[in-house]
Amino acid sequence: MGKPYADDLRLVVIRLIEEGHTRPEVAELCGISVSSVGRYIRRYRTTGSVSPDKFGGYKDQQPDVMLPARQKDCYRSQNAVETDSRGDRPC
Numbered sequence: 001m002g003k004p005y006a007d008d009l010r011l012v013v014i015r016l017i018e019e020g021h022t023r024p025e026v027a028e029l030c031g032i033s034v035s036s037v038g039r040y041i042r043r044y045r046t047t048g049s050v051s052p053d054k055f056g057g058y059k060d061q062q063p064d065v066m067l068p069a070r071q072k073d074c075y076r077s078q079n080a081v082e083t084d085s086r087g088d089r090p091c
Helices: 007-018 023-030 034-047 068-079
Strands: none
Touching: 007 023, 007 034, 023 034
């Protein structure tokens, strides 16, 4: 995966679109793909920023959220008589 484009270029893309240029025109002027232009516009409209997401490394997850299937497994195991080697329940 390549390195993200600089915020300066992304801001130029937004400025050109707001001035009335089409996406293909902006892509050609800036030397990027039309899909990149679309992504920058979408990010700007939804977040108000053109900066890319964190690139690589650990991405924080929500540890308190359980998937429905996992909740069902925990419910079954809590009602079961089986325990692990320490005598604890698996959930």
